[in-house]
Amino acid sequence: MSKALLKSTGIVSGMTLISRVLGFVRDMIYAQLFGAGAGTDAFFVAFRIPNFMRRLFAEGAFSQAFVPVFSQYQTQRPHEELHELVDQVAGTLGLILFGITAIGVLAAPVLVWIFAPGFAEAPDKQALTTAMLRVTFPYLLFISLTALAGGVLNSCGKFAIPALTPVLLNVCMIIAAVWVAPHFEQPAMALAWGVFAAGVTQLLFQIPYLKQLKLLPRPRWAWRAPGVQQVLKLMLPALFGSSVAQVNLLIDTLLASFLVTGSVSWLYYSDRLVEFPLGLFGVALGTVILPNLSRHHAADSPERFSQTLDWGLRWTLLIGLPATVALVILAGPMLAALFQYGKFGPEDVRMTTRSLMALALGLLAFMLVKVLAPGFYARQDTRTPVRYGLIAMGANTAMTLMLIWPLAHAGLALSTSLASFLNAGMLFRNLRHNGVYQPARGWPRFLWQLGAANLAMGLLLWWGVGDLDIWIHASARERLWHLFWLVMAGGGSYLLAILAVGIRPRHLLLQHEK
Template sequence: MNLVKAGGTIGGLTFVSRILGFVREMVFSRVMGASAAADLFVFAFTIPNQLRRLLGEGAFSQGFVPLFARLVGKDGDLDDAKRFAEEVQAVFLPALILITAIFAIGMPFVVAAIADESWREDPVIFGQAVELTRITFPYLIFIALVSLFSGILNSLSRFAVAAFAPALLNVALVGALLLFDQGGLVTARAMAWGVIAGGVIQLATLVLATRHAGLKLKLLPPRMTPRVKELLKLMVPATIAAGGYYISQLFYLKFATRLPDGSLVYLSQADRLNQLPLALIGSAIGVAILPAISRHIGAAEVKQASNVQSRATELAMLLTLPATIALITIAEPVMTTLFEGGRFSEEDAAMSGRVLSYMVLGLPAYVMIKILAPGFFARKDMKTPAIITMSTLGLAVAIWFAFIDEMGIIILPIGTAIAAWINALTLYALLHHRGHFSFEPWLVTRLLKQLLCAGVMAAILYYLSGVFAEWFAADGLRKAASLGLTCGVGGSAYLALAWIIGAMDKKDILLLLGKSKFKESK
């Protein structure tokens, strides 16, 4: 497998989706502001959206892909794999419909359990939260099926359509914002229905792509076959293990609803910036390496499996470290440029920037979890990462309870970052102890060089943010120009220095430029 090109394909198309996500957030902030209605939509969308992230980027990709790939014949025959996918669809579709119906009926209890007491005691806010969440929750049906069809395509190394599909949701939500731009509950309700429209469009696109790949799934009566049972056994711990960050976002709702209006908006915007490198780098590479690691382990090629993770770590940190340092150094100018305007004030943008600067402290750890966890999943060890994730999540919740009243909103991203680092370090320690993966000297050297380059870039960004201080406080065009110049100069300096001192694999760069052929070993 061509790791660099596969990761590049997934990352590149995910980048398109994330850019549209930024467009959505920019329009959203100007139309809705940091208002109570904006918080209501964020609340209603977060519940099914985090389940989407768990299913699409966690349980299904980590559990389904190895099983489906195992059933593909050596000559490319897909009959047995197709039957397995049909068995999964037959069980999951009615289960999803039943779960959605139960949640729709019991939504007042769900909202009461998740939201803080201040929301529960306000009948207007509580009623609106229940209404909007009832509208958005059926999105889970469509997006879970999208995860099934994405898993099929990824198993066949057809990454493009699955990586692009999330962009369609952003198109639907931007359309709702532009058509109903008066703000308040009217716009929030329109966006809730836009979530459902986006799910329908995504599913239709993935079904067509799967048929184009030669697989047309039939609707079978539900039956719990041995292979479906095996998938379920893998999925439950994989959901927990790969989705610690996303599970923590659900806990955010509990704590953020006790904070002032706009807190959910600030967290959502910061998460949008944090998710860009996490999705482009961590999730993209994690999806790309799982089939390769599974194949090497199946062939008893332990060294080759470890090498895949080493190459993934090198490539991921080359991009993650500068992204982290940049978002910490110029968080406020970034948020001011992107979101300030309309109903979203300068003070709102400054608060979003402060939240972002703390949230990205855990970004390298989040990405490493995506790279390290497949080392367990490919060996069908789902329990160990799950136990680690639940333990570190418990630590984060304890931190939030202890300091939320004293520190306010910033303790939420700080607690998550602490938990993520402990999670990543524990995963690595166990893989190293078992002889499955170790940071070899060449990798440690390269990572230290990347850190040096990122430090130089941080100094440049800090200096330029002072030079352009007046422009950052001016109109939108000059803000965008100053941000573009600052990031462009800082990023160019990072890449140039990384190339000169050997902080990157030059063969990977030549490969991306089409001037070299891929080799999986170092």
Template sequence: MLSRILGLVRDQLLAAFMGAGALQDAYQVAFRLPNMFRRLFGEGAFNAAFVPLFSSVLTKEGVPEARNFARRALGVMLVWLVFLCVLGEVFMPQVLRIIAPGFMQHGDRYTLGVSLSRITFPYLVLICAAALVAGVLNGLHKFSMAAAAYLAFNVVGIAAIVFAAPFMPNVAYAAAWGVTASGVVQLGLLLWACHRAGFGLMPLPPRLTPRIKLLVRRMVPGLIGSGVGQINLTIDTIIATLLPSGSVSLMYFADRINQLPLGVLGAAAGTTLLPVLTRHLAAGDHVAARDAQNRSIDYVLLLTLPAVAGLMVLAGPIMIVLFGHGAFTEHDALLSAQALRAYALGLPAFVMVKVLSPAFFARGDTRTPVYIGIGILVFNFGLNLALMKPLLHVGPPLASSIAAFFNVACLAFILHRRKSLELEGQTKRRIGLTIVASGIMGGVVWLLGQGVVFPHNFWARSVWLGGMVMAGAGVYAVLLYMLGLADLARIVARLRSKLSR
């Protein structure tokens, strides 16, 4: 939660100082590259392969063997990443021509993009190494520093924007150096925590031992799966660079708001559902697995659909209150709100992908979601090309939303054919009533917004927006109670019980 809040503050500063234009576009593209490799090699795929293997070695063979494995893995990773980083630095002009072809139309934006990308690219080496060290700490059941270190990205980023900008050519350079500096701080904090835990991690010379080969083999399916998603995001960026200046920025800030419910609900659902399904299926209890799947679908839609309604109705005020300051004008905020509505349309589908994918993984099928993902990638690219001209900055978000629904349809169809997904009548009824309740709530909030004028003062606007959100939440809670979708008294009692503990 702290990371989300600080990330929002950092984004507000980026918007206020750079607005939505060539400067912001160049910075966002420069950050996209190392962030893409971080997600590909550093976090999901690597941790999913490394942590179980490291924990197994630690349990069965003891601390010395586990430390040697971690040091060897760190050595292999560093050599590979440094090689990749050197290639990126040398061939950055050619890379930018591929991922930001629209920048070639404006020489200044292209030159700035190359310079900023060369500053941010070393971040991929630092953050991927940090992910390995964090995995070691998690394997040692030392969770606090592993979680807290990622706050450094936003803390250092905020400090760079505020304090270093006066000494740089512009704010974009300060923000770019802040990215790389945050990688140094994160890796340093994690290595210090490992040292404090008596588990120093000086990297060993790289060697493809049988255990390292096993680690690589386990990483490959995750790399392919996460790679499809990252390529989709990169396609959106490529298309956005071909649109009018500022389109990359407008889409970025809209996506940041859309990621709040997606990051919380989608990640929570996927993370908790996989071990539950695996346990039930291992015990041969297919009925319990089906019930768990249905409950997850029910719960996430109960929380996601009202978020969709709220974002559709309040997108303009949300973007104005959060980002409509300084160089990021109210007009920019309203344009970004259009992209936010397009992203919000696909929010249920984005979340449902996180809920349906574990049904394949729990059954040992890691290939089918990847094959479907590759098909969705091609479909998304075609939609982008079709929508980019008529809809401009709304085209790529809308293409992503439509592609996400197509992804859900394919996953659900295959699971149903395999009798791994069977929605009960009660679940279908609850989903239908949830759609009705969310629609009514959205209508009430829209009517309230028509009756109460949006103020001009920032604080008055913040109060106005907070009031609308609270009114919507209250209306939705009443509707859930009236439609029999939630027992509010029981929910309050459980909350009190948890708080009292």
């Protein structure tokens, strides 16, 4: 079973790696062609609003609510009723989101004023952001329906296609930035149209694979259908609980709009680098274990449920701790090597380094939430994560108001990291207190081994990094080459260290397989 879980996680991670690499190429193009000015600030706000709602509706609340219900029907009902559920959810969700999209397009000026009030002091920037938002907002409709298709495919064990789909977003955005932007009076406006095209393309890409499973939706409105009501009942409270980190990042964007020009862009690039390991493993692992946890719950197997959570937590720490250490130490060198081209200059590297280090400190917490939250959603408990999410949001707001003055945009990132640790801690404590999760044997020794291995890797990277000014003034080739060898050395030293302290593959199997 653990081999199947690991294989599925590897498939999702592999597909995600392709997407993230293309995402880096996309962001390097952004940095070179557009820099960190008013145009990019406007686009990042215009994209972040529907993208935030996407994570709230699609990857967040909807996925966490739909997959457990789908798994229950898959386990206990005939195929005809399963197909009917997909038809009803697709039609109901689609019509609701169509209405939300129409409102979003009409209310674009109000949304820009709400989410980036600081732009009011720069009317041209505010007007450009509004125009962009009217183009990007329909992305919410397309990508949410894509998430429905992905939930069906993931629940049926077809993880590769949903994981590969985000590649299409990056391809569309690269085409828009390189070939379409020069034809616009405001070149950054082409990026908004790239988002729109990506939404349509990703949705169409899913259709043949749903057809193979004989689950291609025939959308119809069915608000009162039991399955739809069950999904909605789980989804509404999960709107807050499943995407607390994204709410916190949106608050950061709002406050950053009051700071100096470039602050929104610096936070964006920081977020992109943190999203790489988070998406590569944290999101991948959460995607894979949710259907498995849901099936264990539907089959009334609490022991297997706990063992699957334990397996996920071990792998999260095994990957998340070194990723956090490496990202904090290599923040400046990575930004200089990947983005210091064209209009993204040395000062942008220095400023983005501050926020990246602060946000990277929360990487492990972001990953833990992705693994712990399914422990609630698989049991169709959405209220508990909501309560904890609201507490974390309140803490984030309070810390932001304290940290923004001494640390500026870096204070926004640090408060998000600290709030995520609070959220992860509350989720873990609840699972333990209620007996849902029972740690397997060997955790104290495992934690000591991980600590020693990460210390060894961290010391090597710290010794090899040197001063940031050296990176900034080096040639592009020298920066990339130096970074490549540091990453190889860090990864190799960590692998050797975990072997030296005694961690073996058998220690990472599910408990009943050992």
